[in-house]
Amino acid sequence: MEINSFVIFIAAIFTSNILLTNFLGMCSYLSISKDMEASAGLGMAVFFVLTFTSGLNYLAYHYILVPLNLVYLQYIIFIIVIAAFVQLLELVIERFSPVLYYSLGIFLPLITVNCAIFGISLFMIIRNYTFIQSIAFGAGSGLGWLLAILALAGIRGKVREKMLPKGMNNAAISLIITGIMALAFIGFSGVVIIQ
Amino acid sequence: MMLIIINNVLTFVGLSGVLSTIIVIADYFLANYGDCKIDINGKREITVKGGSSLLTSLAEKDIFVSSACGGRGTCGLCKVKGIDGCGPLLPTEKPYMSPKELEEGIRLSCQVKVKRDLKIEIPESIFSIRKYKSVVTAIEDYTYDIKRIEFKLIEPNEITFKAGQYVQLESKRYGKVRQPVMRAYSVSSNPSHTDYIELIIRKVPEGIMTTFTHDHLKEKDEISFTGPFGDFYIRDTGTDMFFVAGGSGMAPFKGMLEELNEKKSKRRIVFFFGARTTKDLFLLEGMKRFEEEMHDFKFIPILSHPEPNDGWDGLTGYIPPYFEEHLRDPKNTEGYLCGNPGLLNASEKRMRELGIEDVYYDSFG
Numbered sequence: 140m141e142i143n144s145f146v147i148f149i150a151a152i153f154t155s156n157i158l159l160t161n162f163l164g165m166c167s168y169l170s171i172s173k174d175m176e177a178s179a180g181l182g183m184a185v186f187f188v189l190t191f192t193s194g195l196n197y198l199a200y201h202y203i204l205v206p207l208n209l210v211y212l213q214y215i216i217f218i219i220v221i222a223a224f225v226q227l228l229e230l231v232i233e234r235f236s237p238v239l240y241y242s243l244g245i246f247l248p249l250i251t252v253n254c255a256i257f258g259i260s261l262f263m264i265i266r267n268y269t270f271i272q273s274i275a276f277g278a279g280s281g282l283g284w285l286l287a288i289l290a291l292a293g294i295r296g297k298v299r300e301k302m303l304p305k306g307m308n309n310a311a312i313s314l315i316i317t318g319i320m321a322l323a324f325i326g327f328s329g330v331v332i333i334q
Numbered sequence: 335m336m337l338i339i340i341n342n343v344l345t346f347v348g349l350s351g352v353l354s355t356i357i358v359i360a361d362y363f364l365a366n367y368g369d370c371k372i373d374i375n376g377k378r379e380i381t382v383k384g385g386s387s388l389l390t391s392l393a394e395k396d397i398f399v400s401s402a403c404g405g406r407g408t409c410g411l412c413k414v415k416g417i418d419g420c421g422p423l424l425p426t427e428k429p430y431m432s433p434k435e436l437e438e439g440i441r442l443s444c445q446v447k448v449k450r451d452l453k454i455e456i457p458e459s460i461f462s463i464r465k466y467k468s469v470v471t472a473i474e475d476y477t478y479d480i481k482r483i484e485f486k487l488i489e490p491n492e493i494t495f496k497a498g499q500y501v502q503l504e505s506k507r508y509g510k511v512r513q514p515v516m517r518a519y520s521v522s523s524n525p526s527h528t529d530y531i532e533l534i535i536r537k538v539p540e541g542i543m544t545t546f547t548h549d550h551l552k553e554k555d556e557i558s559f560t561g562p563f564g565d566f567y568i569r570d571t572g573t574d575m576f577f578v579a580g581g582s583g584m585a586p587f588k589g590m591l592e593e594l595n596e597k598k599s600k601r602r603i604v605f606f607f608g609a610r611t612t613k614d615l616f617l618l619e620g621m622k623r624f625e626e627e628m629h630d631f632k633f634i635p636i637l638s639h640p641e642p643n644d645g646w647d648g649l650t651g652y653i654p655p656y657f658e659e660h661l662r663d664p665k666n667t668e669g670y671l672c673g674n675p676g677l678l679n680a681s682e683k684r685m686r687e688l689g690i691e692d693v694y695y696d697s698f699g
Contacts, residue, residue: 177425199349207345216349223353227360234364 144275147268151279153327157255158287159320164255168288169313171246178292181246182285186278188228188250189259192221193277196260197270217260225250255284291316373417373453388414388443388452398463399456400563405444416441418453462494463561466501470555471530476616479537480582481548482522484530485557492528493561495521497589498568498670500696501531501561505546517543520672520696521562522585524592531559536582566672566696568594573666575601576690578653578681580608580673584617587672591624591631602630604660608653608677609637612644632660653677654684664689671695 157163164185171181196217204210229247233240250256259280263273294316303312367384372391374380382391389405389412392398401412410430416439423431427442446452468485476482487493495501500520507514523532537548551557568575568590577587587605594601609615621633636653640646649656661667669685671678672695682693 174425180425203345203349207341209342209345212342212346215346219350219353223357226357230357230360230364 142272144269144271147272148275148279151276152283152286153324156283156287156324157258157280158284159317159324161255161258163258164253164284167246167249167253168284168291168317169310171249172288172291172295172313173309175289175292175296177246178288179285181249182281182288184246185250185253185255185284186281188221188225188247188256189281189284190274190278191228192217192224192256193259193263193273194270195220195224197263197268197273200264201270213261213264217257221256221260255280287317287320290320294320367449370448371451372448373451375455375458376453382448384448384450386448388420388441388446388448388454390444391448392443396464397456397460398465398560399443399460400463401444407442407445410442412443413440414443414446415439415455416446416452417455419450420446420452420454421449459496459562463563464490465558465560466490466493467556467558468531470551470553470557473551473553476534477614479548480534480614480616481537482532482534483547483551484523484532485559486530488556493531494528495525495531495562496567497521497525497593498566498586498696499562499564500566500586501533501559502563503533503543503547503559504557505543506550506555506557508546508550511542511546515542516560518563520564520566520583520586520589522588524589524596526593526596534582534585534588564696566670566694568670569668569692569694571668572601573668573692574662575603576657576660576667576669576685577603577605578608578669578671578673578677579605580653580677581614583671583673583677585672587670588617588620590670591628595624595628598629600629602662603628603632605631605633606653606656607633607635608673609635610639611637611641612646634660652680654680657681657684657688661688661690665691667692669693 151157154160158165158168167181171177199216199220200210200213204213204216225247232247259277263276268276291313295313298312298316307315365385369381370384372380372382372388374397380392380395380397382394387405389399389401399412399414401409405412407426413430413435420439420441423436423441424445427445428436430442431440443454466487467489468487470483471486472482472484474482498520500518502516502518505511505515505517519533519535521531522534523530535544535547538544566586577590579587584607591603591605594603605621607615607621615635615637618635624631625633634649634656636649636651636656637644637646638651640650667690669681669690669692671681671693678695682695685693
């Protein structure tokens with residue numbers, strides 16, 4: 140692939156937003172987006188983890204799985220790498236930066252099982268990205284996820300005071316809002332497409 | 335073929351092994367907080383191994399802060415006052431705190447991690463919470479679905495509690511139920527009897543615990559419980575009191591009335607008791623005796639669905655509409671409620687409308 144890493148970075152934020160075009164990472168997105176502060180914390184955590192795990196998984200894939208001819212083990216290996224990295228990150232943050240831990244660390248266990256994290260690792264392999272491209276893709280997707288959840292939290296903050304039919308509360312209205320946001324993000328797709 | 339399988343397994347195991355080793359090493363160096371001292375109420379000090387939650391650290395030292403969810407941060411019961419060293423309030427705690435509690439520095443002990451020396455305050459009554467071993471000495475039917483069960487204490491052989499507090503009964507394995515469960519029940523016996531407790535339990539269809547107590551529990555069975563818990567007890571103020579109960583919600587009031595009667599209390603008490611039909615009424619003679627013996631006590635049973643052949647000539651319908659005619663001075667009246675959430679909410683709402691400010695109940699949610 141000969142796309143500029145920076146283009147991939149920008150595209151991952153806007154045109155191919157992991158949440159709004161692939162609808163990955165929905166569960167924590169829907170449940171946490173009630174609160175702006177928590178959304179920001181979770182979004183930052185997703186950003187960190189995505190950036191690092193895309194790099195780590197790239198290394199694991201190209202330097203362990205490919206030479207050993209074990210490419211079909213990628214699913215299970217990626218999950219293990221993500222889980223181990225998140226555990227380690229949590230330990231480190233908790234020890235060295237209590238402040239950061241309280242704003243970000245408590246969300247880390249939540250995203251170990253986030254499908255967006257896993258999805259990004261699979262996409263970068265399918266699309267044959269280089270190491271730099273993979274990291275740009277991971278970081279961009281993380282920022283895109285952060286952007287989407289902040290936008291939803293903001294909108295939900297406004298919606299809350301208005302009267303909604305009973306069945307429309309919480310997840311239902313969030314999904315509708317997300318759908319409209321996804322439509323709006325289509326507007327970016329004229330800029331650049333990577334998938 | 336064999337080689338491929340071995341290659342697979344080795345790679346997989348090797349990679350997981352390396353990663354787990356890194357985590358174990360990191361855990362050893364990073365999450366090792368050494369011994370931490372917890373100063374409680376400035377009176378006692380316990381030393382625990384750092385790294386786990388305050389709730390579990392205290393429980394290890396036999397100090398049981400009440401918790402219904404087991405430390406998952408969903409019940410909001412395990413509140414303690416953090417004086418020093420508890421760190422900032424977490425987003426996971428905030429929803430359970432009232433503005434007053436936020437100001438006082440109240441924390442959920444299941445969310446606070448012990449990482450250094452702490453200073454906390456907890457109610458002294460918590461120290462009397464223990465695990466008791468007991469033996470069933472009597473089982474009696476009050477109605478077709480409500481039983482009175484008496485537990486004589488074995489170890490420790492005495493309990494101190496306030497009338498209205500509850501204990502958590504622990505079931506044993508039976509039939510298909512493999513895991514013991516814990517459920518909260520109000521103590522219905524008089525606190526001046528310290529060698530036994532009595533519970534009033536209504537059978538819940540398909541309920542794990544009540545199926546156990548109603549169908550499997552026999553006299554002479556050994557059973558454990560933890561307690562006493564709860565802030566539902568009579569405030570020593572001398573005001574009028576409205577008791578409101580439905581079904582087995584009778585339990586705490588039976589204990590309270592026995593104690594008040596014994597102490598020759600002069601307080602005016604009106605007890606509204608709700609049931610479906612006459613088949614669901616019980617302890618009527620006991621209540622009659624209280625009416626005769628006590629200074630100013632009135633028992634008012636109210637049936638929601640009396641049957642035509644019951645021959646019921648008492649009050650019918652919902653309970654809250656009957657409050658007003660018995661109310662003398664709302665500022666000088668306390669409400670005590672025990673029953674299902676529907677009854678609790680409706681009663682509390684009506685009492686507030688009538689101007690009763692002090693309304694007490696335990697929600698087992």
